[in-house]
Amino acid sequence: MLGTVEARQDGRPVDLGPVRQRSVLAALLADANRMVPVEQLIDRVWPENPPLRARDTLYSYLSRLRGLLAGGGLEIERLGGGYLPRVDPDAVDLHRFRRLVAEAREAEDDETAAVLFERALALWRGEALADVGTEWADELRRDLRAEQWAAELDHADVRLRQGRHAELLAELMSWTREHPLDERLAGQVVLALYRCGRQADALAHYEQLRRRLVEELGADPSPPLRELHQRVLRGDPELTAAGAAPDAVPHHFPAAPPSFIGRTGELAALTAASRPEADVSRVVQISALAGAGGVGKTWLALHWAHAHRERFPDGRLFADLHGFSPAGAPLEPSVVLRGFLGALGVAPSRIPPDQDAQVALYRKLVDGKRVLVVLDNAANADQVVPLLPGSPAGTTIVTSRRHLAPLITRYGARHLQLDILSHAEAHALLAERLGEARIAAEPAAAEALISLCGRYPLALAIMSRHAHTRPHIPLAEFAAELRDLGLDALDHEDPTVSLPTVLSWSLRALTGEQRTLFALLGIAPGADIGLPAVAALAGTPPRRTAKVLSMLEEASLLTRRAGGRYAMHDLIRDYATATAERDLPREEREAALRRVIDFYTHTAHAADHRLDPHRTVVPPPPRHPAPNPARRPTIPAP
Template identity: 55%
Template sequence: MTGEREQGTPADVAAAVLGTLDVRLSGAPVPLGHARQKAVLAVLLFDVNRVVPAEGLIDRVWGGHPPARARSVLRTYVSNLRRALARTGITITWRDHGYALTADPDSVDLHRFRRLLAEARGSGEPRRALELADEALALWRGEPLAELDTPWARSVRDSLRQERTAAQADRTDWALDRGRHADVLPELTARTAEDPLDERLAGQVMLALYRSGRQADALEHYQRTRRRLAEELGTDPCPALQRLHQRILTADPALTAAVRFPGETGSASVPRQLPAAPTPFIGREGELARLDAASDAQTLVIFAIGGAGGIGKTWLALHWAHRRLDRFPDGQLFADLRGFSPDSEPMNPAVAVRGFLDALGVADNRIPVDPHAQAALFRSLVADRRMLIMLDNAADTSQLTPLLPGSRTCTVLVTSRSRLSGLVIGHGARQLSLDVLTEAEARALLVNRVGADRVHAEPEAVDEIIRLCGGFPLALSIVAAHAQTHPHTSLTAAAAELRGLGLDALDDDDPAASLPTVLSWSRRALTTEQWTVFALLGIAPGPDISLAAAAALAGLSARRTRTALRALRDAFLIEEHLPGRYTMHDLVRAYAASTAHDLPEPVRQAALARVVDFYLHTCYAAERLLSPHRQPIDLAPIAANAQPHPLPDHPAALAWLQREHPHLLAAQHTALAHHRYPVVWQLAWALTSFHGRRGHHHDALAVWRAALEAANHLPDLVNHVVAHRRLGFAHAWVGEAEEATWHLRQALVLAEHQQDSVQQAAVHRDLAWAWARRGENRRALEHAQRALDVYRALDNPVWEADALNAVGWCAARLGEYDTARAHCQAALRLHRRHHDHNGEAHTLDSLGYIDHHTGRHAQAVDHYQQALAQHRASGHTYEVADTLDRLGHAHAALGQHDPARAGWREALELYREQQRDEDAARVRRQLDDLDARD
């Protein structure tokens, strides 16, 4: 699309996805940079107002050939785009693990196209539908996502072309309804040449020709289509096309009226079995649009609506069905198959078939005795009818198969707590898995049920109710029903009850109004082993769980665990939100945790011991890969039936730690709660390098506080020394100087009492760093020198190199640059000799600082760039930001403003991601000063 502003665009910005990317402000184009940068914007526009994970963004833009340091390149592109879009109202922000572009969806042609088309299909009035369709189709101005040639883009283009083709077909129907046959005939003729086997298109051509007074041409077109179908596919025209042919042959007068292809079929008995439409109905606009679009197809449509108990499957299906009754003039059939009923077995499908035959007016003496013959009769009766068949609460595919029509004119809605993979594979069903309501939808539900005045009067209580219910429709409905029946009870009290009682607040004597009871009905479809795994998942540490951790938790093989997890996923009790990672809704997890208490205590304790050991031993292995020169500690053997996750190398270790960090923190809490004090201390130790490299200093503070508490129960005083020392170090990082000094002095006293030279030197090194953080560089230098003296006496060259760099850094901060350079150069030689890449990076950074402050800016750039490469390679993003900042100063001193600006922009992004607000503000000022100089 050219990006020219369309009539009716509500915003001052028009952004194009359906063609070459263009953004305009008040009609003027906004410069977007080079093609790859525009491709990043195109991907974000495609998912407007949603988070696109960084890795997914890289895959969509570069496919299988990302550039080196792809994340860094991506950050630069995003930063450039932010500046370009600053005045347009379009923003790009970092959220969680990805980027989100925020804009009015109507300002993006793709989303405006879809919105207009959905409105057209829901209008029920051909004139208005035609106007909306014309406006939607006018938004196409070329090849969608023209900037991209990746597998993702090619797949999306194919999908968008199908959307456009469906829109064109619908537009033709509406035009024919309006008597515009002469206008659409040239376009139909051209499209027929491109797709001569499209029977819907053939019917439209025949109808347009007939209404244009060209009966013979219409009949000839049918014969050509019939021959092509026979020659290329070996089939006859569909019944609807055959009927239209017959009506043209007989010059049916009704064809001159405004009718849509295919024509209606009459029925002596028109069943209307749908239960009453649920009220109120809130949200689910995307799901309704998918149902609308699918039901437009000229083929049998089977939609499998799946989700957990209480998520609103029947609610959605009935609302859509009642809203679209006009699409099913031949009737609607309904059956509750009781697949997950608390008081009965699933319905035999033969019983449902027999009920459908009765509804269709078949006399008893015409109904065959054999169930297979009854199913065949049912299929014959609904053939070529435009009917809706709703099959609620299905157990499995075998229960559904006899109830499926063979006619391409029917639509089948199935709801189930099972994923019904067999229905998808064997019958081409389209899956629609329901998630929880959005916050806005949850609030609208409460407003509708409780009343706007009560909701607006207690906004904080409403916010808490929405948060605690997590968008679960049944939970929200239970709370709302209680508020309705107790109008004098405040919503604040309802929120307090929900907060205090948790899942028990959503229980009730009425099974249908009890979330725990409704969830329990899913147990029927699971084996004892699968239900045990479900229960244990409720008490597992962390927000989600990997397959490897779940296997340790359950004490099963990976194969048996995967089978159990798939069964739970297919029952919508858990979600595989990432490949190999599983999560639960908070309320489902609370229910699982409650069922875990039905397990014997030894079973629960053993499961928690296994999963905590899994996290500890894998974390320890990762720490050894990150810091191979660190003095190791001894771990007890891992629990039986648990295996650590294999980590082949440094990148794998860093990736695993990044992914599992919340679970490692939770595992430490679990270990502390169960008095496994050695594990508590060891987990803190094993997280040290990762916390430093990622700047998780508040987390370091928390884990070492727990470790110090655990050390009080451990006999070895070294545990106390290390806990005090690491706790002091963490306090210093977060700017709590007094607490840092106190803990470090405690560590020093204990180390001296134990005559432990290794720990004494380590404490002096940390004291040096803590005093340097406070600007007390002379005192820092004294402690660094004492650490160096002890390490030299211990004859440990790696620790000696670390202390040499500390002395050099402190001397440099005091302006004693010759001393500083000599110590850092000596440190660099030792680090390189012993392959300590982390220590080498820190020392190179120190040398860069010394060079910059002695006027040797070119050498400073070289040292900083070497340090930066090492930090990037080791995943030390915290130090990457600091080195980029210092490198920018060296470039600026050389008058190299573009590299300085690029480095500071990347540092700014990292500081923001790391929530280092003061550093971010300082770099922002540096960039502003640099811009002012230019």
């Protein structure tokens, strides 16, 4: 109910009929297990111009809803003057959200509270009552947005008390753009910055808010925020994570993924790599094989970590290193180290300012302990190495879009390739998100979605969300939309659920030459391509071209196949094509295509002559000249 109004029976979506009928159901479920007077229902469904026989129309809608939802756990009982919806409150997202938030606020410990808040906030799947356009629904939406925001801030307070300020900071900063005058949020940002060792930034953030309050509202910050500012100004050593103590057992960890499909082989490989008799470093790196992002690295790591939490009685640490994310610059290792040291019970005033000293203290605290450290979304090996525990008793999992060769070469990391889903896994993902019945009702459309998504996990998840929030639309329509629109159908204003945006983050770390070759490969003819043809396409010497191809492979934007052939996943190639059309001049694209066609033509001519040297053939036209490498345009950083 927090998204579109939806009902399910035996996991199958139920078509609730026209919008007014869905509005009636929403108006009832908002007051589950309480009688709603008829006049109130009419006001909620027809706030301005109710029909002449509103009561009869309302009764007709309710009668149809009873039939549609019979046996589905909802009974609509008619009482004197109104209707009583009898339903398990947990069957309605709205009431489950409120229950989980209430339990989180009353929880006796922060770990339990954090999990409950995460479960509650995960119920939000877009705008509440998105398909109900009445004045009552607008008011309820405003109230629910306020409830959600309060829960987000409460959850942030819990995570700050847990010492999770390093992983939380980027999220808080993004909220600031939407809520620039929220003083409670400002206090959380100031505290997180201070605990990350950024006292000057914390003071600057407070001053920025103070000026905005004066300019826009003519008011000063509230007394609690002013007090926090004074404590940061004097470097108050008591501004540390509440409850932290020396030798604390850290549980600095996100919740497990709500659902997880397949990956049996990869999970087994992780288990084998982390067994006690494995190599002494036991650093496991997960790298995407078929996709620069959205292939499921983080979910795999978190699912495995929660399934094997008993292996790590001395604690678990997690950090999103923001190597590829909307946050922009990757986190500095010293920021993460401060967060880890705080979770291990070290007060901010006792954390050394020098990074080498921080590394030494961190490794001393975890030495000989069975801890799990998950370093997610790493930009490069230099960002990771200071965060490795250095003790054979612990296990480290690193996820990255890059192969991070130094970890493999210098530290003996086990390299785990994460590919796209198998066909069975892709089918299971759709069935889990949409229900077996809906998939069985349109098997051809389901197969088309799997094929058009290329079994790419994020693409499948995006299309599943489209279909889940619109249960009345056939799957065939979504497949047709994806076929017609391509990547545009997988775009969204929220960057974390937009495949084009997620892919774009991989281009940030590339040089201009690498970005240009990536774009040109998108327009190259053929399903795959060899090095000589790529050199012709780029107009660069083969050795130089080989180095650029190697970097694109390292960035998980390209796959090298046997026989020296290079290929891209279809969706990544679509993105490369769009990049070329957007960022490369038409003349540059056409010149590259002429060069590679010339290469194929002359290669075919030479092969034909080798097979039959006595046959008379028409000589091919002269090759198209390669550009001057010093003048060759390159795509700037996004």
